[in-house]
Amino acid sequence: MRRGILRWIARHPRSPGALLLGPGGLWLLAFFLLPILILLVYSVMPRGAYGGVQPGFTLEHYRRFLDPLYLGILRRTIWLSFLCTLACLLLAYPTAFYIARSGPRRNLFLFLAVLPFWTSSLVRTYAMIFLLRDSGLINRALMDAGLIQLPLRLLYTEGAVLAGLVYGALPFMILPIYASIEKLDPALLEAAEGLGARSWSRFTRVVWPLTAPGVAAGSLLVFVPSLGSFVVPDLLGGARQMMIGNLIQNQFGPSRNWPFGSAAAFAVMALVLVAMLGVLRMKGLDDEHGTSKGRGA
Amino acid sequence: MTARRVPFAVSATAVVTYAFLHLPLLVLIAFSFNRSRFGVQWGGFTLDWYARLAFRPDILRAMRLSLVVGLLSTLLATAMGTLAAVALARYLPRARRAAGGLLYLPIVTPEIVAGVSLLVLFSWMGIALGITTIVIAHTAFSIPFVTVVVLARLQGTDHTLEEAAMSLGADELSTFRRVTLPQLMPGVLAGALLAFTLSFDDFVTTFFVSGVGSTTLPLAVYSMVRKSVEPTINALSALLVMVTTVAVYLADRLARGSTRA
Numbered sequence: 001m002r003r004g005i006l007r008w009i010a011r012h013p014r015s016p017g018a019l020l021l022g023p024g025g026l027w028l029l030a031f032f033l034l035p036i037l038i039l040l041v042y043s044v045m046p047r048g049a050y051g052g053v054q055p056g057f058t059l060e061h062y063r064r065f066l067d068p069l070y071l072g073i074l075r076r077t078i079w080l081s082f083l084c085t086l087a088c089l090l091l092a093y094p095t096a097f098y099i100a101r102s103g104p105r106r107n108l109f110l111f112l113a114v115l116p117f118w119t120s121s122l123v124r125t126y127a128m129i130f131l132l133r134d135s136g137l138i139n140r141a142l143m144d145a146g147l148i149q150l151p152l153r154l155l156y157t158e159g160a161v162l163a164g165l166v167y168g169a170l171p172f173m174i175l176p177i178y179a180s181i182e183k184l185d186p187a188l189l190e191a192a193e194g195l196g197a198r199s200w201s202r203f204t205r206v207v208w209p210l211t212a213p214g215v216a217a218g219s220l221l222v223f224v225p226s227l228g229s230f231v232v233p234d235l236l237g238g239a240r241q242m243m244i245g246n247l248i249q250n251q252f253g254p255s256r257n258w259p260f261g262s263a264a265a266f267a268v269m270a271l272v273l274v275a276m277l278g279v280l281r282m283k284g285l286d287d288e289h290g291t292s293k294g295r296g297a
Numbered sequence: 298m299t300a301r302r303v304p305f306a307v308s309a310t311a312v313v314t315y316a317f318l319h320l321p322l323l324v325l326i327a328f329s330f331n332r333s334r335f336g337v338q339w340g341g342f343t344l345d346w347y348a349r350l351a352f353r354p355d356i357l358r359a360m361r362l363s364l365v366v367g368l369l370s371t372l373l374a375t376a377m378g379t380l381a382a383v384a385l386a387r388y389l390p391r392a393r394r395a396a397g398g399l400l401y402l403p404i405v406t407p408e409i410v411a412g413v414s415l416l417v418l419f420s421w422m423g424i425a426l427g428i429t430t431i432v433i434a435h436t437a438f439s440i441p442f443v444t445v446v447v448l449a450r451l452q453g454t455d456h457t458l459e460e461a462a463m464s465l466g467a468d469e470l471s472t473f474r475r476v477t478l479p480q481l482m483p484g485v486l487a488g489a490l491l492a493f494t495l496s497f498d499d500f501v502t503t504f505f506v507s508g509v510g511s512t513t514l515p516l517a518v519y520s521m522v523r524k525s526v527e528p529t530i531n532a533l534s535a536l537l538v539m540v541t542t543v544a545v546y547l548a549d550r551l552a553r554g555s556t557r558a
Contacts, residue, residue, distance in 0.1 A: 094311060119538055231500060
């Protein structure tokens with residue numbers, strides 16, 4: 001499809017469409033697509049001196065992931081991203097519902113839900129440190145209340161990383177779910193009620209299936225960035241809670257092994273692709289399900 | 298859907314969500330006005346930590362660099378993103394789905410992957426890391442956001458006005474300048490504000506494509522946070538949050554105005 005546009009533009013180089021799309025399209029090709037292709041090439045070349053590469057072809061960088069150390073990092077990355085998605089879903093679904101029904105204050109609530117998305121992830125991670133560290137607000141309050149004598153270890157734990165990930169990702173889950181709830185036709189609920197459905201079965205048989213696309217989109221938007229996160233595990237997790245983002249940074253930074261770092265980046269991209277295909281498949285099945293049902297009715 | 302009563306569990310979860318989203322930053326901002334240097338006791342109100350920022354040449358330099366990078370990349374991304382949106386909406390409607398791939402790919406690609414891939418590209422091309430590479434990178438990740446916002450605005454505008462202008466003898470350029478662009482302006486401004494916010498706040502990509510001496514504000518905050526936790530960071534963070542909030546609020550107003558029109 002994309003080649004289709006390029007061919008079209010090549011055939012009509014002076015058409016206004018091509019001229020207008022040209023600069024932005026070329027910028028993205030040169031500074032987004034091309035670099036990722038170069039990264040792919042780097043990931044299969046032997047390591048050279050000072051982080052560079054040597055001519056040749058090798059899969060050794062991908063094979064290194066079979067090492068238990070890196071498998072562990074991969075497993076932790078997937079597990080934490082999954083937990084983060086689940087936690088976001090549990091918090092965001094009721095919240096989106098609440099926003100949809102908050103009447104005149106809806107725009108304010110929506111704005112407040114989206115605002116964190118635009119705030120620096122760094123600043124928000126720092127806010128978490130401020131609360132969670134040994135002399136932070138939570139430990140101080142618990143100690144002043146006499147509930148504990150020594151500060152609890154909150155920072156540099158898996159829980160801290162999870163809290164940081166959820167904190168950053170929540171808006172991405174709230175928005176798509178809100179969009180699908182807002183489209184929900186109230187008449188359908190009234191019909192279900194009129195036909196004798198209780199609130200729980202109204203939810204499971206009407207509301208949930210109709211908002212599933214929003215849930216799928218939100219889960220994708222939360223799961224994907226979590227897979228590549230780097231600031232949160234770096235500042236809240238420390239050395240023991242490394243995720244694959246930290247591994248990539250390490251290889252491009254102090255370890256100076258760019259080809260292995262490139263392979264790690266492509267491991268992330270592969271996970272992203274699997275997640276996206278999974279969600280698209282789910283959606284596809286849903287559509288088929290929906291049309292066959294529609295035909296039956 | 299407004300008439301129905303909301304179950305208690307739903308509103309309780311909403312309260313928890315909003316507290317979780319906003320309390321940490323509110324606490325941080327509150328403590329940026331706290332006189333006591335160590336810890337969490339309230340020692341009285343002060344603006345001392347903000348005043349101290351003014352005497353930190355490294356922070357002032359970083360702030361200036363962030364502003365310059367933000368303005369340059371916003372200008373580039375807004376121009377290219379707007380033109381691309383017009384092209385997709387008016388001239389290449391059938392290409393929209395396909396172009397959508399190239400547009401949305403940067404939005405779903407993990408930022409760290411885009412960051413290291415740009416680092417590899419620049420080293421491969423022999424371009425020294427510095428303000429140029431930062432501007433190039435920020436422009437690249439901002440273009441899709443501008444295009445998406447402007448496209449949304451274009452869907453709400455009236456195509457027949459352009460046809461009217463053309464049939465009254467205006468050529469394509471002056472139709473664009475005098476009919477299309479004024480209608481688009483709120484969308485363009487909203488896109489520009491969002492592009493600026495993205496650039497001003499960006500850490501991950503900048504971390505990989507900045508060189509010695511090109512420290513933006515988020516990079517400065519990062520190295521401060523790694524070293525220690527001190528009230529000046531609270532003050533600086535509070536400033537960053539306020540800049541973002543105002544920019545996003547304005548962008549939101551503009552975008553909302555465009556849907557009402």
